[in-house]
Amino acid sequence: MGSPSLCAADTYDLSGNLVKFHSRTLNRPDLLPVSKAIEFAQAHDYRALLAYCASNQIAQKLFTEIPPFVFADDFRMVKLAPEKESVELGFGPVYRFEVDKQDGRRQVSAFSTH
Secondary structure (H helix, E strand, C coil), X not given: CCCCCCXXXXXXXCCCCXXXXXXXXXXXXXXXXXXXXXXXXXXXXXXHHHCCECCHHHHHHHHHHCCCCXXXXXXXXXXXXXXXXXXXXXXXXXXXXXXXXXXXXXXXXXXXXX
């Protein structure tokens, strides 16, 4: 699968005197929990990180193991089940995230490095 990237498009209501945010559409919503988990782990924002993780244990592991800079030199996505994907990024070490969709929400359900 080429080189997936996460992009967002915002829409606004310009009909009145005030500009109002209307909605955000993501091209790859399956990548959002991985992106946000990395962002909040690097920022040491445990509460925000926990919102993107399926359990405290996964959030704690990310919190302690994600370095200040993560580069996706190599990027692979594999569909594991209809609502589950594996996302691997990096090249020594490789960071592996499993993303599940449950109750309409995607969360990181597993994390490992190798």
